[in-house]
Amino acid sequence: MDFKHTPVLFEECMEGLRIREGGTYADGTLGGGGHAAGIAERIGPKGLLIGIDRDQDALEAAEKHLAGYPCRKIFAHRTYTQIREILEEHQIPGLDGAILDIGVSSFQLDNAERGFSYMHDAPLDMRMNRDDSFSAYDVVNGYDKDQLAWVIRTYGEEKWASRIADFIVSERAQGPIKTTGELTELIKAAIPASARRDGPHPAKRTFQAIRIEVNGELDQLREAVDEYCDMLLPGGRLCIITFHSLEDRIVKETFARRLNPCTCPKDLPVCICGKVTDVRKVTGKPITAGDKELEENPRSRSAKLRIIEKRQSR
Numbered sequence: 001m002d003f004k005h006t007p008v009l010f011e012e013c014m015e016g017l018r019i020r021e022g023g024t025y026a027d028g029t030l031g032g033g034g035h036a037a038g039i040a041e042r043i044g045p046k047g048l049l050i051g052i053d054r055d056q057d058a059l060e061a062a063e064k065h066l067a068g069y070p071c072r073k074i075f076a077h078r079t080y081t082q083i084r085e086i087l088e089e090h091q092i093p094g095l096d097g098a099i100l101d102i103g104v105s106s107f108q109l110d111n112a113e114r115g116f117s118y119m120h121d122a123p124l125d126m127r128m129n130r131d132d133s134f135s136a137y138d139v140v141n142g143y144d145k146d147q148l149a150w151v152i153r154t155y156g157e158e159k160w161a162s163r164i165a166d167f168i169v170s171e172r173a174q175g176p177i178k179t180t181g182e183l184t185e186l187i188k189a190a191i192p193a194s195a196r197r198d199g200p201h202p203a204k205r206t207f208q209a210i211r212i213e214v215n216g217e218l219d220q221l222r223e224a225v226d227e228y229c230d231m232l233l234p235g236g237r238l239c240i241i242t243f244h245s246l247e248d249r250i251v252k253e254t255f256a257r258r259l260n261p262c263t264c265p266k267d268l269p270v271c272i273c274g275k276v277t278d279v280r281k282v283t284g285k286p287i288t289a290g291d292k293e294l295e296e297n298p299r300s301r302s303a304k305l306r307i308i309e310k311r312q313s314r
Contacts, residue, residue, distance in 0.1 A: 006034065006296075006297045006299075007032075007034030007035045007038070007101070008101065008289065008293075008297065008299065008300045008303045009241055009287060009288075009289060009293070009300065009303055009305045010034065010035065010038060012287050012305055013035055013038070013099055013239050013241070013305065014038045014039075014042070016237060016239045016282065016283075016305065016307045017039070017097040017099065017237050017239055018097070018237055019039060019042040019043060019096075019097060020043075020096060021042070021043060021044045021046070021047065022044060022046040022047050023043055023047055023048075023096035023097065024047070024048040024050070024092060024095055024096050024233075025039045025043060025048070025049055025050070025095065025096055025097045025098065025099075026049075026050040026051075026052065026083060026095050026097075026098040026099075027039065027049070027050070027051050027052065027098070027099050027101075028052045028080030028083060028098060028099070028100045028224065028228070029052070029053065029080055029099075029100050029101045029102065029105075030051040030052055030053040030058060030059060030062045030075075031053065031055075031058050031062065031105040031107070032058065032061060032062060032065065032107060033051070033061070033062035033065040033066050035099050035101060036049060036051050036062060036066060037065065037066060037069065039097075039099075040066055040069035040071050040073075041069060043071050044071060045070040045071060045072075046071075046072075047071040047072065048071065048072045048073070048074070048092070049066070049069075049071050049072070049073050049074070050073075050074045050076065050083075050086065050087075050092075050095075051063075051073065051074070051075045051076070052075075052076045052078055052079075052082070052083070052086065053076075053077070054077070054078065054079045054080075054128050054129040054215075055105075055108070055128050055129060055130075056077055056129070056130065056131075057107075057130075058105065058107065059075055059076075059077055061107075063075050074086070074090060079129075079220060080100060080220070080224050081220050081223045081224045081227060083095075083098070083224070083227055083228060083231055084227055084230070084231060087231060093233070094231055094232060094233035094236065095228070095231050095232050095236050096232075096233055096235070096236045097232075097236050097237045097238070097239070098228050098231070098232070098236075098237075098238050098239070099238075099239045099240075099241075100224065100228070100238075100239070100240045100241070101241045102217070102221060102240065102241060102243065102247050103217070103242070103243045103244075103247070104116055104128075104211060108128070114126070115135075115136060115180050116207070116211060117180065117207070118180060118183075118184045118187075118201060118203035118204065118207050119201075120180065121179055121180055121181030122179060122180050122181075123137070123178060123179055123180075124136040124137040124140055124177065124178060124179060124180060124183065125137070126207075126210060126211045126214045126215070127215070128215045129215075134214060135214060136210050136211070136214050137176075137177075137178065138214075139151065139210050139213055139214060140168060140172070140177050140183060140210065141172055141177060144169075145165045145166065145168075145169045146165075148161075148164075148165035148168055148169070149161045149162045149164075149165035151209050151210065151212075151213045152164055152165060152205070152206050152209045152210075153209075154209070155208065155209035155210075155212040155213060155218070155246065156205035156207075156208050156209030156210075157205060157244075157245070157246070158205040158206055158209065160190060160191045160192075160195065161206075163190045163191070164186070164187055164190040164191070164206055166190070167186050167187075167189060167190040168183075171186055180207075183203070183206075183207075184203045187202055187203045187206050188202050188203070208244070212246075217247075218246060218250060221247060221250050221251070222250055222254070225240065225250065225251060225254040225255070226254060229258055229278075229279055229308065229310070232279075232309075232310035233310060234310055234311065234312045235309065235310060235312055236309065236310045237282065237307055237308070237309045237310075238307065238308050238309075239305060239306075239307050240305070240306050240307075241303050241304065241305050242303070242304050242306075243302045243303055243304075244302060248286065248304050248306075251306050252286075252306065255279075255306060255308050258277060258278070258279045258308065259277050259279060259280075259281055259308075260277065261275040261276065261277055262275050262276075263275060277311070278310060278311050279308050279309060279310055279311060280308070280309045280310075280311050281308060281309075282307035282308060282309050283305070283306050283307045283308075286304035286305055286306050287304070287305040287306075287307075288303065288304060288305070289301065289303055
């Protein structure tokens, strides 16, 4: 299967990064290389693009896709949280900009064998890095009822989480649940018909929750926001695209903490901790897709872009 990816909020990201020719930029979620191609085109032959992805298939496809651009390139089969050690390994002092497009890629959703989608019947997998041993099968068949309910409720924001967990535990007592099709039918059975008439597919929230658990996505995002802010050079910008409220909340709260790092009690008349911000807010409310993009790429509907900039040295 070809790795095809329509980059979400592409023009907004290119403008938000304020790309300069000859600069050093990182795409921490390389995917099909859509955003990276825009960066590579703008930085020219003296620029450096660092592409990172935990999915080897994505990395190989992006490397081919970006081969025609003359800029220097580094491709790393890592998680995006490892940006600091990648820069240290290559003796790179910092970044002029970086982009993170959080969540599952179109390729992973559309490639049935990866087990990410409730629309295809496939083995329960959902690993972004296929070298990992822990998969959706282990969550569905190994977690107890309370653990399952917590994951589905917390990461999927699913109000029927307890009932879905009950159905899963009851079904697997007869034998392991092996496929996405089996799990989808269980979820449909667990959610009352009246609750399935409106809104998204009944399995969407549960599949999202299990995928997040399998890949440790929210923990990695919490770590990554600070790491990338630290690695920015003065004037460098970080663009982060999220697709659901849990991700956006992490980015919003981390940006807010970076913008106001003072840890003094609020009733103190003056700051004594001495902590001052090293970043500047670029976006207040997140940037969302316009009507044209929504029509052309329905997956952009829930996308939110937030941007922060490293302050210039004083």
